[in-house]
Amino acid sequence: MPxxxxxxxxxxxxxxLAALLGAGLxxxxxxxxxxxxxYLEVLLGGLMSGVLYSLVALGLVxxxxxxxxxxxxxxxxxxLAALATARLxxxxxxxxxxxxxxxxxxxxxxLVERLVLRPLVNQSPIVVFMATLGIxxxxxxxxxxxxxxxxxxxxxxxxxxxAIVAQRWFDGGILISREDLVAAGIAAxxxxxxxxxxxxxxxxRALRAVADDQQAAQxxxxxxxxxxxxxxxxxxxxxxxxxxVWGSKLGVQFSLAEVALKALPVVILGGLTSVPGAIVGGLIxxxxxxxxxxxxxxxxxxxxxxxxxxxxxxxxxxxxLLFLLVRPEGLFGERNIERV
Amino acid sequence: xxxxxxxTEAGAAxxxxxxxxxxxxxxxxxxxxxxxxxxxxxxxxxxDVIEHEVRAIIGPNGAGKSSMLNVINGLYxxxxxQIWLRGRCFDRMRPHEAARMGIARTFQSLxxxxxxxxxxxxxxxxxxxxRTGLLAQALRIGPAEREEIAHRRFAEGVIDFLEIQAHRxxxxxxxxxxxxxxxxxxxxxxxxxxxxxxxxxTAGMNLEEKQDMCRFILSANDxxxxxxxxxxxxxxxxxxISDRVVVLxxxxxxxxxxxxxxxxxxxxxxxxxxxxxxxx
Amino acid sequence: MxxxxxxxxxxxxxxxxxxxxxxxxxxxxxxxxxxxxxxLPLLASEFVIRALIVPFLILAxxxxxxxxxxxxxxxISLGAAAFxxxxxxxxxNLAVRLPGMNFLIVLLLAGLAAAAVGVAFGVPSLRIKGLxxxxxxxxxxxxxxxxxxxxxxxTHDSPSGSVSTATIELFGVPLxxxxxxxxxxxxxxxxxxxxxxxxxxxxxGRAWMAIRDMDLAAxxxxxxxxxxxxxxxxxxxxxxGVAGALWGFVHLGSWEPxxxxxxxxxxxxFMVIIGGMGSILGxxxxxxxIVLLPLFLNQAPRWLGxxxxxxxxxxxxxxxxxxxxVFFLIAEPRGLASLWAKGRQKLRIWPFPH
Numbered sequence: 004m005p006x007x008x009x010x011x012x013x014x015x016x017x018x019x020l021a022a023l024l025g026a027g028l029x030x031x032x033x034x035x036x037x038x039x040x041x042y043l044e045v046l047l048g049g050l051m052s053g054v055l056y057s058l059v060a061l062g063l064v065x066x067x068x069x070x071x072x073x074x075x076x077x078x079x080x081x082x083l084a085a086l087a088t089a090r091l092x093x094x095x096x097x098x099x100x101x102x103x104x105x106x107x108x109x110x111x112x113x114l115v116e117r118l119v120l121r122p123l124v125n126q127s128p129i130v131v132f133m134a135t136l137g138i139x140x141x142x143x144x145x146x147x148x149x150x151x152x153x154x155x156x157x158x159x160x161x162x163x164x165x166a167i168v169a170q171r172w173f174d175g176g177i178l179i180s181r182e183d184l185v186a187a188g189i190a191a192x193x194x195x196x197x198x199x200x201x202x203x204x205x206x207x208r209a210l211r212a213v214a215d216d217q218q219a220a221q222x223x224x225x226x227x228x229x230x231x232x233x234x235x236x237x238x239x240x241x242x243x244x245x246x247x248v249w250g251s252k253l254g255v256q257f258s259l260a261e262v263a264l265k266a267l268p269v270v271i272l273g274g275l276t277s278v279p280g281a282i283v284g285g286l287i288x289x290x291x292x293x294x295x296x297x298x299x300x301x302x303x304x305x306x307x308x309x310x311x312x313x314x315x316x317x318x319x320x321x322x323x324l325l326f327l328l329v330r331p332e333g334l335f336g337e338r339n340i341e342r343v
Numbered sequence: 344x345x346x347x348x349x350x351t352e353a354g355a356a357x358x359x360x361x362x363x364x365x366x367x368x369x370x371x372x373x374x375x376x377x378x379x380x381x382x383x384x385x386x387x388x389x390x391d392v393i394e395h396e397v398r399a400i401i402g403p404n405g406a407g408k409s410s411m412l413n414v415i416n417g418l419y420x421x422x423x424x425q426i427w428l429r430g431r432c433f434d435r436m437r438p439h440e441a442a443r444m445g446i447a448r449t450f451q452s453l454x455x456x457x458x459x460x461x462x463x464x465x466x467x468x469x470x471x472x473x474r475t476g477l478l479a480q481a482l483r484i485g486p487a488e489r490e491e492i493a494h495r496r497f498a499e500g501v502i503d504f505l506e507i508q509a510h511r512x513x514x515x516x517x518x519x520x521x522x523x524x525x526x527x528x529x530x531x532x533x534x535x536x537x538x539x540x541x542x543x544x545t546a547g548m549n550l551e552e553k554q555d556m557c558r559f560i561l562s563a564n565d566x567x568x569x570x571x572x573x574x575x576x577x578x579x580x581x582x583x584i585s586d587r588v589v590v591l592x593x594x595x596x597x598x599x600x601x602x603x604x605x606x607x608x609x610x611x612x613x614x615x616x617x618x619x620x621x622x623x
Numbered sequence: 624m625x626x627x628x629x630x631x632x633x634x635x636x637x638x639x640x641x642x643x644x645x646x647x648x649x650x651x652x653x654x655x656x657x658x659x660x661x662x663l664p665l666l667a668s669e670f671v672i673r674a675l676i677v678p679f680l681i682l683a684x685x686x687x688x689x690x691x692x693x694x695x696x697x698x699i700s701l702g703a704a705a706f707x708x709x710x711x712x713x714x715x716n717l718a719v720r721l722p723g724m725n726f727l728i729v730l731l732l733a734g735l736a737a738a739a740v741g742v743a744f745g746v747p748s749l750r751i752k753g754l755x756x757x758x759x760x761x762x763x764x765x766x767x768x769x770x771x772x773x774x775x776x777x778t779h780d781s782p783s784g785s786v787s788t789a790t791i792e793l794f795g796v797p798l799x800x801x802x803x804x805x806x807x808x809x810x811x812x813x814x815x816x817x818x819x820x821x822x823x824x825x826x827x828g829r830a831w832m833a834i835r836d837m838d839l840a841a842x843x844x845x846x847x848x849x850x851x852x853x854x855x856x857x858x859x860x861x862x863x864g865v866a867g868a869l870w871g872f873v874h875l876g877s878w879e880p881x882x883x884x885x886x887x888x889x890x891x892x893f894m895v896i897i898g899g900m901g902s903i904l905g906x907x908x909x910x911x912x913i914v915l916l917p918l919f920l921n922q923a924p925r926w927l928g929x930x931x932x933x934x935x936x937x938x939x940x941x942x943x944x945x946x947x948x949v950f951f952l953i954a955e956p957r958g959l960a961s962l963w964a965k966g967r968q969k970l971r972i973w974p975f976p977h
Contacts, residue, residue, distance in 0.1 A: 073754050122953040129699060130952055132754060133896060136889065137948030144941025152934060264761070271758055317769050320762035327751050327758065416843060442845030454840035456833050458901065466826070467833050471845035473826040477854060480825035481818045491825065492636045499636075534844060 016329035024291070031298045045297050046290060051183035053289020054190045055252070058245035060269040060281035061193060062238040067275045068201065069210035069234040070120070071128060071217070075135040078264055079142035080239060084108055085246030085255040086146050089155035097158070101243070108239025111142075116232045124217070124227065157250040186248045190282070193244060198278050210234060214276070268323030274336025283334060288319045368427070369394040369570055370415065370538055375424035377410055377594075384410040385421070386594040392538070397564055397571040399581045399602075402591035403614070408574045409451060411591065412540045415572070416448050417441040442471060447536035449527045451543045451574075455515045461526050462511040465501055468533025469494040501529045505559060521552040525559070532563060539563065541573035545580055553577065557584055582606070590614075642820055659809055664802055673801040679914045680808045681869045686894045686906040687819050688862025693892070694900030695823055696855035697835025698749070699757045702764035703863050703891045708883030709767060710737040710864025711871035712777055715786050718872075719779050726791050726872075730811065730865050737864020738857045740767070745856035749849055764885050771880040787877030804873045811869065815862060819903050822858065831855050832901075893944055897951050899960030908959035916940065 032042055059081055066074045074080075087107045091100035115138060123131050165180045201207040213220040213230050221227055246255070269288050273280025295318040303314070326333070368391040377385040385407045392398045400408045413419040415426060417436030426433045428444060436446075447468075456464050473494060479487040502508055505525045510518060515526055524544065531539055544560065545553040561584055563569045575581045581588060581602060588605045590598030598604075598611040605611050631646060633639040643649045667676065689703045713736035717729045740763075748759035770777060772784040779786070791798045791807075798804050822828050830851040833841035838848050871878050890913055898909020920940055924931045931939070951958055 119949050119953075126952075128754070129697075130956070132699075132757070133892070134949050134952050136892070137945040137952070139945065140889070140941045140948070141945025144938040144943075144945060148935060148938035148942065152938070267758055267761065271755065275754075313769050313773060317762065317765035320758065320765050323758050324747070324762045327755050328747055331751055331755060418839070418843070438839075438842040439845050439847050442843060448843060450840070454837050454843070456836035456840070458836050459829070459832055463829055463832070467829045467841075467846075468844050470826050470830055470833075475826075477822070477827055477858070480827050481822050483821040483825070487825065488637070491640065494826075495636045495640065530844060 020325055020329050027299075028290075028294060031294070045293050047179060048183075049290035049293030050286055051180060051187065051289070052293065053286035054183070054187045054282075055245070055249050055285075056265055056269050056288055057282045057285025058186075058190050058193070058241070058248060059266040060273070060285055061190075061197065061278065062241040062245065063266050063270050064273075064275065064278055064281045065197065065238045065241060066234055067214070067270070068278075069214050070231055071214050072120070072131045072135065073128070073267075073275070074138075074238065075132060075267075076139035076142055077238070077242060077266060078261070079139045079146070080108065080111070080242035081246040081249065082255070083111070083142050083146040083150075083246075084239065084243035085157060085250035086150040086155065088243070088247060089157045089250060089255045090150045092157065101247070104243055105240060108243055109236045112232055112235035112239050115235055116228060120231050121228060152256075154254045154256040155250075157247055157255055159247060159251045182252060186252070189244065189248060193241065194278055194282055197241075201278065206230075206233065265319045268319040270333070271323040272326050272333055274333030276337055277333065277335035280333055280335035288322065291322055292318050367393050369429060370572075371427040372411070372415065373425045373427065375411070375414055375421045375426075377407070377414060377419060377421045383594050385414070385591075387424075388591065388594070388596050389424075390589045390596060390599055392570060392572055393587075394537075394570055395564070395568050396586040397560070397573070397584055399585035399588045400572065400574045400591060401576070401578075401581055401588060401605075402597075405593070406591040407594040408591055409542055412448060412542055412572070412574065415441070416446060416540060442534065445535075445537035446540065447531035447534040447538070448540035449524075449531050449542055449544060451546065453523050453527050455523060455527055455530070457516045458514070460512050460514055461507060461518070461529075462498065462502070464515055464526055465498045465529045465533045466494065468501075468530040469498060471534060498533055501533050504532070504562070505529050506555075521548055524548070524556070528556075528559060532567075532569075535567075536569060538570045538572065541571065543574050543576065545575065545577055553580065560584060640824070642817075642824075656813070660806070664805070669801045672805050675914060675918070677801065677805055677808055678870075678874050679910050680805075680812045681866050681874055682891070682894065682914065683907050683910040684812055684815055684869070685863050685866035685891055686898065686910045687816060687903055688859040688866065689891050690895050690898075690900065690902070690906045691819065691823070691831070691862070692855050692859035693895050694902065694905075695828060695835065696831035696852060698852055698855065699754075700760040700859070701757050701885070701888055701892065702744075702760035702762075702767070703859075704883040704885065704887035705764040705767035706737045706741055706860045706863035707867030707870060707887070708771060708880065709740045709860075710734060710867035711878065711883065712771055712784075712786070713737065713864065714868035714872060715788065716777070716779055718788065726793050726807075730868050733868035734861040734865040737867065738861040741856045741860025741863075742853060745853050749852040749856065761885075764888055768880055768884065771883075783879065785877070785879040786871075788872050791872055798873075808869060808873060811865065815865065816903060816907075819862075823903065827851075827854060835901075893948055896948055897958050899958030900956070902957065902960035904963065905958050905960030908963070912959065913944075916943065 032039065059077060062077045062080065063074055066072055066077070084104050084107070087104035088097075088100050091103045095103070119134050119138060120131075123134055167179075201211065209220070209225050209230060210233075212223075212225060213227060217227065265288065269284040270281060271284070272287055273282070273284025292315050296315045299318075300314045371389075371391040373389045375385050375388045376383070388407070388411065390398075400411060402408055410419060414421050414424075415436070417438040417440060420435040426436055428446075456467060459467070473490055475487045475490050502511055505528065507522060507525055507529070510522060515523060518526070524547075528541070528544065531541075541560065545556050548556060557580060560571060560573070564571050573585070575585075585602055587600060588598070588602055589596060590605060590608075590611050592614045597614055598608050600608070631644070633644065638644070643652055663676070664672075685703060685707055689700060692698050692700050710733040714729050714733035717724060717732055718726075744759065744763045748756055751759065775781075778784045791804075793807065796803070798807060823831070830841065830846045831854075833844070833846055834848055834851050834855075841851070842848055867883065871882070875882060894909030894913050895906065896909070897912055898907070899905025917936075917940055920931075920936050920943070924936075955961055957964075
């Protein structure tokens with residue numbers, strides 16, 4: 004449909020959703036159900052876990068932006084990278100272990116390009132999406148078979164004790180995890196680097212061309228195979244960073260891959276093709292989840308006779324679903340116009 | 344009305360005493376304007392289509408011909424203008440509404456259902472008229488079976504008409520281009536439309552295939568009384584089979600009348616034809 | 624020489640449109656049914672029936688349903704297991720709150736309940752395409768998971784959703800032995816497979832396939848996309864619900880919400896892909912394959928003289944699943960069913976090579 008006229012009235016669902024979310028966010032404070040200090044702690048905790056989601060989502064956006072493929076296996080890649088580092092660091096110093104893990108991710112990228120992407124080059128996106136589902140299962144099986152399925156430690160030397168700040172304004176101060184702050188810093192640096200990469204470099208332009216129209220990109224001589232290899236390697240690197248940060252915080256274990264499934268709602272919110280969108284989406288999901296778990300769950304319990312927590316498991320997806328109804332392209336994504 | 348277009352009344356009068364088009368116009372588009380993000384595809388285009396006629400839309404590439412069909416069909420929503428169908432006015436159409444009201448169309452880039460056979464594609468055109476509910480279909484009891492057979496009979500009629508009996512079970516993806524275009528036409532005919540919109544029906548065909556296609560189009564118009572609106576680049580086809588022609592250029596209407604009138608219109612020649620064309 | 628259609632001319636549309644127009648196929652089908660009802664019970668041990676055949680048949684129902692949605696209508700669903708769960712819990716509620724209800728009615732109502740849930744999720748979701756629909760079905764999966772373990776009313780106040788069922792009684796006959804359960808499941812499967820076959824060759828099926836192949840063109844010929852997608856979703860959820868009820872009552876006996884988790888959803892999708900998208904027969908192949916593979920992996924190391932831990936086995940299983948998915952998507956997108964069709968084609972012209 005020609006998008007020339009997008010009057011305000013077409014935007015009201017998004018505004019309504021934003022208002023609803025804003026109300027939900029403010030409710031615990033407004034109703035006095037939570038002390039301001041505690042509220043702020045939950046908020047900050049949510050922001051921090053949001054950063055972790057964003058790191059995973061970054062790899063997703065990277066691959067989607069450059070090849071139009073949604074990589075369902077991104078979470079498994081995070082797990083694999085973290086596992087590799089954790090196990091390698093048992094027998095060699097950490098920097099070498101990280102290097103080894105990076106090598107493994109590059110090798111994976113090469114394999115994926117050769118064995119999966121190249122044969123499926125002209126298939127519909129759904130087919131490739133299901134292929135990445137296959138890759139997910141393969142990586143999970145392979146990673147745990149070869150590297151083990153216990154919980155492992157990754158020691159990045161990040162500060163573990165939380166800092167207590169703002170003691171003057173709030174009773175007892177607010178707990179901030181220093182580790183999370185470092186993670187946020189890493190994420191910000193990564194985002195900046197990636198954004199610059201896409202906007203300023205020739206390779207970045209080539210990647211965007213490939214995402215737009217594969218056949219046209221091939222027609223002007225862009226080597227698809229090499230591009231995909233580069234993209235998946237960089238995504239592997241991003242997965243490694245995410246895996247290290249996340250593994251350092253939670254320990255490296257299988258559930259890492261499951262939690263990473265939530266990266267899908269993150270990119271839905273932020274927009275599949277937007278690097279800053281991955282950050283914003285991650286933050287919204289992170290905050291929303293934490294808030295819902297801490298404040299909504301008790302309300303559900305008293306209101307509906309529902310037993311305890313677990314709201315975290317579905318909140319991200321339902322939020323993404325709502326967003327799909329009002330703004331399918333995400334906050335920063337591009338609208339797709341089909342010409343017949 | 345744009346000053347450089349032939350008024351339809353005048354044109355019709357010159358064509359030889361046809362009754363006032365306004366009374367018999369099955370379809371009329373008034374003042375249609377359409378743009379995509381700044382690109383103006385159509386600008387204040389108005390014309391009508393009389394029942395049972397063959398109306399050609401011609402013009403250079405990018406003139407907005409396909410966009411015009413898409414507007415009539417409901418695939419695009421015009422920013423301004425109206426569509427009048429059988430005296431009822433619509434600001435916009437929806438594709439399946441258009442289908443329900445008897446408008447069928449073919450596409451320039453064939454829009455066949457690749458995973459289905461020729462017969463299934465044509466039977467799909469009958470879907471509009473098949474009424475039995477899910478449960479009846481599930482159990483395949485009397486009414487469902489009878490309905491399927493009745494519509495199968497009609498679809499076979501279309502297949503006979505288009506002479507593609509030998510291919511009825513073939514997957515459409517395996518057919519040569521010319522036959523695929525026939526299936527596309529067959530699917531549209533299966534809808535028993537009152538208006539058939541054809542988007543370049545003879546594109547990419549050799550002479551023999553073109554003659555066949557023209558034969559089918561004219562037969563549909565003659566035997567079934569279907570009103571035809573077609574986009575064509577082949578001037579020979581246009582001159583031979585159309586009753587009246589609309590000429591578009593850069594989204595505007597620059598000509599409207601019989602083929603002879605258009606052929607000798609200075610403005611049209613300048614914009615489009617270049618060399619006077621010898622009609623067969 | 625054996626499998627020739629020569630001389631089998633059809634003189635009416637009714638004859639041409641039959642399910643099994645080729646005479647040899649009809650004999651084959653009769654033979655298969657005879658074997659299923661008479662031969663198998665005599666030949667197979669109770670263990671094989673209970674542990675292999677019955678789960679295979681029940682899953683086949685769910686896979687047929689999912690195939691209708693994914694293979695015929697081209698929509699993606701990552702939450703099929705949740706709808707199985709909906710059927711299972713609906714059946715449980717009916718059996719517990721209205722004891723004495725005929726089990727076949729319970730199955731029917733469980734299917735309808737799951738279909739209702741499917742429609743409820745479908746209405747907002749089906750305007751969005753492809754990847755985005757995947758998110759919506761994931762939302763359904765996780766939300767239903769949570770509902771079953773947290774909303775007491777849905778599980779008749781069972782702690783965290785764990786329930787257990789009594790022996791099924793059908794027309795006064797208690798179905799205690801695996802053999803009796805097998806006959807029930809077999810009959811349900813045959814009925815539902817027949818219904819599915821009828822649906823996909825009727826105008827509803829053509830509408831689904833039209834949406835899958837080119838939804839814009841489908842709209843242009845008068846098919847309402849939302850309508851068609853919703854009906855596919857509803858039918859698919861119905862099948863999932865019936866399968867879920869059977870899974871819970873006949874196969875598991877007692878279960879908790881985790882029995883219908885996302886892993887099962889992925890497995891069902893794999894069965895569709897490997898078996899063949901857009902093929903009812905393929906659904907059976909896919910279900911059989913996924914049911915047999917773990918068994919094979921269990922036994923094969925022993926034959927090879929290697930021993931594998933359970934963890935290693937399940938990891939190997941994941942790897943093989945993953946590779947097979949990719950393999951089938953690349954080499955044979957229509958799955959095992961298309962390999963079968965190719966084999967039949969060869970048989971048709973045998974002994975000639977082409």
